[in-house]
Amino acid sequence: xxxxxxxxxxxxxxxxxxxxxxxxxxxxxxxxxxxxxxxxxxxxxxxxxxxxxxxxxxxxxxxxxxxxxxxxxxxxxxxxxxxxxxxxxxxxxxxxxxxxxxxxxxxxxxxxxxxxxxxxxxxxxxxxxxxxxxxxxxxxxxxxxxxxxxxxxxxxxxxxxxxxxxxxxxxxxxxxxxxxxxxxxxxxxxxxxxxxxxxxxxxxxxxxxxxxxxxxxxxxxxxxxxxxxxxxxxxxxxxxxxx
Amino acid sequence: xxxxxxxxxxxxxxxxxxxxxxxxxxxxxxxxxxxxxxxxxxxxxxxxxxxxxxxxxxxxxxxxxxxxxxxxxxxxxxxxxxxxxxxxxxxxxxxxxxxxxxxxxxxxxxxxxxxxxxxxxxxxxxxxxxxxxxxxxxxxxxxxxxxxxxxxxxxxxxxxxxxxxxxxxxxxxxxxxxxxxxxxxxxxxxxxxxxxxxxxxxxxxxxxxxxxxxxxxxxxxxxxxxxxxxxxxxxxxxxxxxxxxxxxxxxxxxxxxxxxxxxxxxxxxxxxxxxxxxxxxxxxxxxxxxxxxxxxxxxxxxxxxxxxxxxxxxxxxxxxxxxxxxxxxxxxxxxxxxxxxxxxxxxxxxxxxxxxxxxxxxxxxxxxxxxxxxxxxxxxxxxxxxxxxxxxxxxxxxxxxxxxxxxxxxxxxxxxxxxxxxxxxxxxxxxxxxxxxxxxxxxxxxxxxxxxxxxxxxxxxxxxxxxxxxxxxxxxxxxxxxxxxxxxxxxxxxxxxxxxxxxxxxxxxxxxxxxxxxxxxxxxxxxxxxxxxxxxxxxxxxxx
Numbered sequence: 133x134x135x136x137x138x139x140x141x142x143x144x145x146x147x148x149x150x151x152x153x154x155x156x157x158x159x160x161x162x163x164x165x166x167x168x169x170x171x172x173x174x175x176x177x178x179x180x181x182x183x184x185x186x187x188x189x190x191x192x193x194x195x196x197x198x199x200x201x202x203x204x205x206x207x208x209x210x211x212x213x214x215x216x217x218x219x220x221x222x223x224x225x226x227x228x229x230x231x232x233x234x235x236x237x238x239x240x241x242x243x244x245x246x247x248x249x250x251x252x253x254x255x256x257x258x259x260x261x262x263x264x265x266x267x268x269x270x271x272x273x274x275x276x277x278x279x280x281x282x283x284x285x286x287x288x289x290x291x292x293x294x295x296x297x298x299x300x301x302x303x304x305x306x307x308x309x310x311x312x313x314x315x316x317x318x319x320x321x322x323x324x325x326x327x328x329x330x331x332x333x334x335x336x337x338x339x340x341x342x343x344x345x346x347x348x349x350x351x352x353x354x355x356x357x358x359x360x361x362x363x364x365x366x367x368x369x370x371x372x373x374x375x
Numbered sequence: 376x377x378x379x380x381x382x383x384x385x386x387x388x389x390x391x392x393x394x395x396x397x398x399x400x401x402x403x404x405x406x407x408x409x410x411x412x413x414x415x416x417x418x419x420x421x422x423x424x425x426x427x428x429x430x431x432x433x434x435x436x437x438x439x440x441x442x443x444x445x446x447x448x449x450x451x452x453x454x455x456x457x458x459x460x461x462x463x464x465x466x467x468x469x470x471x472x473x474x475x476x477x478x479x480x481x482x483x484x485x486x487x488x489x490x491x492x493x494x495x496x497x498x499x500x501x502x503x504x505x506x507x508x509x510x511x512x513x514x515x516x517x518x519x520x521x522x523x524x525x526x527x528x529x530x531x532x533x534x535x536x537x538x539x540x541x542x543x544x545x546x547x548x549x550x551x552x553x554x555x556x557x558x559x560x561x562x563x564x565x566x567x568x569x570x571x572x573x574x575x576x577x578x579x580x581x582x583x584x585x586x587x588x589x590x591x592x593x594x595x596x597x598x599x600x601x602x603x604x605x606x607x608x609x610x611x612x613x614x615x616x617x618x619x620x621x622x623x624x625x626x627x628x629x630x631x632x633x634x635x636x637x638x639x640x641x642x643x644x645x646x647x648x649x650x651x652x653x654x655x656x657x658x659x660x661x662x663x664x665x666x667x668x669x670x671x672x673x674x675x676x677x678x679x680x681x682x683x684x685x686x687x688x689x690x691x692x693x694x695x696x697x698x699x700x701x702x703x704x705x706x707x708x709x710x711x712x713x714x715x716x717x718x719x720x721x722x723x724x725x726x727x728x729x730x731x732x733x734x735x736x737x738x739x740x741x742x743x744x745x746x747x748x749x750x751x752x753x754x755x756x757x758x759x760x761x762x763x764x765x766x767x768x769x770x771x772x773x774x775x776x777x778x779x780x781x782x783x784x785x786x787x788x789x790x791x792x793x794x795x796x797x798x799x800x801x802x803x804x805x806x807x808x809x810x811x812x813x814x815x816x817x818x819x820x821x822x823x824x825x826x827x828x829x830x831x832x833x834x835x836x837x838x839x840x841x842x843x844x845x846x847x848x849x850x851x852x853x854x855x856x857x858x859x860x861x862x863x864x865x866x867x868x869x870x871x872x873x874x875x876x877x878x879x880x881x882x883x884x885x886x887x888x889x890x891x892x893x894x895x896x897x898x899x900x901x902x903x904x905x906x907x908x909x910x911x912x913x914x915x916x917x918x919x
Contacts, residue, residue, distance in 0.1 A: 297634070
């Protein structure tokens with residue numbers, strides 16, 4: 133009977149088209165659609181902060197250089213990973229990440245809990261020449277990160293993310309370029325305005341060691357130091373693993 | 376290209392080329408600087424090149440005896456095979472080079488464009504979309520016409536599809552080098568390239584349906600089911616995964632509308648089904664045509680081919696979440712992904728078994744004909760890597776293998792052992808026919824290619840199995856005091872011999888592909904026109 137039906141289906145190109153679309157849609161609908169309702173019940177931690185403009189610029193460079201191809205940002209709920217990296221990752225931690233950077237391969241270690249684990253100076257030296265700091269490292273060197281950071285697209289970037297639901301307010305969007313500069317100049321007058329808009333938690337330092345210039349290195353190091361520090365939820369959820 | 380076009384088609388073609396050039400100009404002018412401006416300039420240059428090419432012969436009289444209706448349209452296939460081989464060279468050279476960098480990182484030149492992280496997507500896009508995609512499109516035109524006994528529905532749109540598709544590939548790859556990426560694995564191209572691909576894809580599918588509508592056979596042959604599933608489902612995956620909001624219409628930067636856990640699920644729903652419908656379904660279509668034709672044996676079981684087709688189309692879509700075991704993805708979605716991955720083994724092995732059983736009675740040919748051997752090895756590796764895939768999707772196994780080079784080994788046993796082998800089998804079947812010859816110009820080189828490809832694949836895959844299992848075990852090893860036994864760095868150092876072996880295996884595979892390219896060039900250079908009575912449309916049909 134079924135064979136007979138199929139025998140006739142083979143004569144109808146549109147019949148095949150419809151059947152293929154139907155068969156191939158079910159799995160995706162069942163698995164993906166509920167995730168959007170779950171999202172409404174998942175609690176976004178009250179202390180989850182979005183990235184600052186400088187950190188966001190660093191994230192763009194992280195993506196540009198393909199760092200995600202070798203570094204994951206997703207600690208699995210396995211004992212050895214928790215011992216090695218820290219508390220396992222929660223869904224809410226990447227709620228503001230467009231796109232997520234969970235990664236799929238660890239040629240290098242996971243970075244989800246990297247923030248404030250090493251000093252800025254170590255990060256700068258390591259990115260400039262990894263083997264100067266870690267002789268057995270196989271990571272590429274990124275000497276060109278010392279070039280000036282282009283901040284011109286940051287307001288637009290924040291505005292776009294705000295439209296997608298990341299909580300950037302109008303002042304943050306307007307002040308994005310100024311804030312990127314200010315976050316690397318702790319002693320400047322603009323630093324206060326940065327604190328007003330982004331609060332006390334983001335690091336405010338000359339990340340590349342030189343407050344007089346704003347480089348891509350500033351942005352990347354600011355981003356790396358922010359990893360895992362946007363919320364304490366993962367630490368709180370797993371008592372006894374406090375940083 | 377122009378030789379087979381009528382004057383009217385040349386005029387329309389010129390019009391399209393002018394439109395492309397203008398579009399490129401607008402794009403470049405709007406963006407003014409940056410990646411999008413370069414991409415606009417590339418479209419402009421391509422458009423102008425085509426204008427000159429077509430314009431030069433616009434009013435030439437069509438060559439005498441242009442009796443198109445009684446012949447298949449194989450010009451696009453010929454061009455598609457050239458692009459397949461070109462992208463094979465680009466993608467494989469990039470792959471061997473980045474593999475070498477993992478063993479010898481100091482060799483990285485101090486230029487951003489040659490850094491590992493930018494070249495790696497050049498390798499993956501170059502191979503999946505450039506090499507694989509062109510092979511799929513080129514062979515689909517060939518197979519569609521012959522299984523329908525009808526000529527392609529029109530002469531222009533196959534060229535639009537192929538040229539447009541390659542513009543997408545070129546945009547994607549040059550974008551990564553200049554630092555533009557969506558960073559979604561296997562979907563890194565930026566928003567305007569993604570939109571362009573949708574346009575190309577719609578033309579491709581329309582052409583497919585229009586040609587099917589002209590078929591002289593009542594039944595649609597199984598190879599076409601697979602090609603149709605490939606085109607349709609890839610369209611669905613591509614559109615959903617790539618929905619993004621550009622920061623500005625005049626710039627390359629965009630943000631995906633998906634975030635966090637939903638983005639992860641959609642990404643791997645896309646990612647694994649790119650494997651399923653790009654790297655499997657389309658190539659099964661190739662297998663279902665070229666294997667029976669080359670071996671002279673009909674497909675062993677018609678029922679089994681129905682079972683495996685619908686099994687693959689239905690089951691595969693569910694399995695993407697096995698990429699996210701033990702992550703922040705809800706547990707039940709992981710479990711569904713695992714369950715369906717294991718069930719998927721049934722239709723997968725039904726396909727592989729059906730292919731191998733088809734060779735019963737033709738084993739003498741498998742022994743003597745390297746081309747048929749390529750297809751046989753492809754079916755064997757298809758069976759092996761689908762078994763490995765189901766195995767790796769089981770949650771406890773995945774806890775060891777995930778994030779390690781075992782995954783890389785698994786992917787390459789599929790891409791080198793299965794996808795590339797069936798492509799080479801198809802190329803060695805088509806190219807002599809395109810050239811009007813009995814065989815390839817250098818039959819010995821086909822043998823060499825075969826053994827280089829098989830050995831290269833084995834060296835690569837075995838090295839990566841060892842690497843991955845070693846990594847996985849080192850990461851989870853505890854000493855007697857309950858402390859982790861190894862630092863991460865020690866696991867990196869343990870990889871060195873395997874990374875070296877992997878680069879050698881990859882280089883052997885590349886060596887074989889170079890032989891193939893040279894062999895195809897030598898064969899096609901000595902093209903003759905030959906009319907085979909059995910290789911033509913059944914009836915010269917009037918236009919629809």
